[in-house]
Amino acid sequence: MSYKAISAEEAVKVIKTGDRVHLSSVAVTPHKLIKAMVERGRNKEFYDVKVQHIHIEDKVDFADPEFEGIFVSEQFFVGGNLRKQTQAGYADYIPAFLSETQKLIRDGVLKVNVAMIMCSTPDKHGYVSLGTSVDATKAAIECADVVIAAVNPNVPRAWGDAIFPMSEIDYFVEDDSPLFTHDMGALTDMDIAIGKNVAELIEDGACLQMGIGGIPNAVLAQLGNHKDLGVHTEMFADGILPLVEKGVVNGKRKQIDPGKMVASFLMGSQKLYDFIDDNPMVAMMDVRHTNSVNVIRQNDKVTAINSALSVDITGQVCADSIGTTHYSGVGGQIDFIRGAGYSKGGLPIIAMPSVTAKGISKIAPTLLQGSGVVTTRANMHWFVTEYGAVNLYGKTMQERAKLMISVAHPDHQEMLDKAAFDRFGPHFHYVNPNI
Secondary structure (H helix, E strand, O other): OOOOEOOHHHHHHHOOOOOEEEEOOEOOOOHHHHHHHHHHHHOOOOOOEEEEEOOEOOOOOOOOHHHEOOEEEEEOOOOHHHHHHHHOOOEEEOOOOHHHHHHHHHOOOOOOOEEEEEEOOOOOOOEEEOOOEOOOHHHHHHHOOEEEEEEOOOOOOOEEOOEEEHHHOOEEEEOOOOOOOOOOOOOOHHHHHHHHHHHOOOOOOOEEEEOOOHHHHHHHHOOOOOOOEEEEOOEEOHHHHHHHHOOOEOOOOOOOOOOOEEEOEEOOOHHHHHHHOOOOOEEEOOHHHHOOHHHHOOOOOEEEEEOOOEEEOOOOEEOOEEOOEEOOOOOOHHHHHHHHHHOOOOEEEEEOOOEOOOOOEOEEOOOOOOOOEEEOOOOOOEEEEOOEEEEOOOOOHHHHHHHHHHOOOHHHHHHHHHHHHHHHOHHHHHOOOOO
């Protein structure tokens, strides 16, 4: 169906002082609209405009020092493009479970005035698609006073909650820019070792949650001989495609959305975006569905694979900061750790290298002061490094320490053992975690 398009400069004139502007995320970050908005800010046409988003990609300027007082960055997740500005205090972060980002919008805690999105061209029935990212943007569209859409023919027509009528859009702007893509990159020996240790835990019929990066891709590369795997996740990337092509991922045994690959956002290659285009096997859903513990737990054998920046010897997981230096966000880790924990036969897994690139142990006696605990020791089940996999669930503090040390880098095990002895006392050396 046809629509009347205006320029981005004209569309963003609706933004006024004090407004909150929500941005669609990841591959469909609406850069054309953002640039027009930033230019208005540069001309000091408004101030105190809150810019809300989850994870956006590529360079943006609104959190640069020159816009202090003009734009206020409100991120639900800190990406690499805004990490320095966040650490310097020019951008800010809202701690929230990914499942609740939409709730903050729908309940009016974070009132959205303007939603700036990117979507597909309308189909013959007058519907458009959010394509690669639904996340909390669906909620923003429902609740915003004004919706501005960059209509882009490169946005795939994804199914599920991604589809909505063009009547919900107030202003249309033409945009033919290519979507942001992400190269998988080569797997390291570390990735492969961790991937093998995780893959050994995964059973046929498991329902997978995993993100992007070397470890998830390494795990997926080990699953070629598995059967009837399902996908219910906040995101997936190119690593899943070979398993779909082989029929390993088919969703036959899922209790919720059987036969469907369910996700809320994607990031990867053009091949990935082409795969979801008009594909009824893929359901791009609101985070209130993908990340709901009550939905996740209904699938059997949910295998949730997440990572961390550091852990302590009792199983506390820091995934959002390095001490007080903010690095990423809470995201959906605890949504899926809890959901998998309640799932029949579920496996909540934290997988990570034992050391940093500089050889510093990522398993520490205690977390650095100021570190954010994302997954508590009470939520911790499986922990995996390149040196093995251990299950902390139901273990005492001293048993946990023994298990964590057993999968630490050998160069650091003596240090960790001494720290545990100092913490727990001489009985620690008599503890057998395998009893």
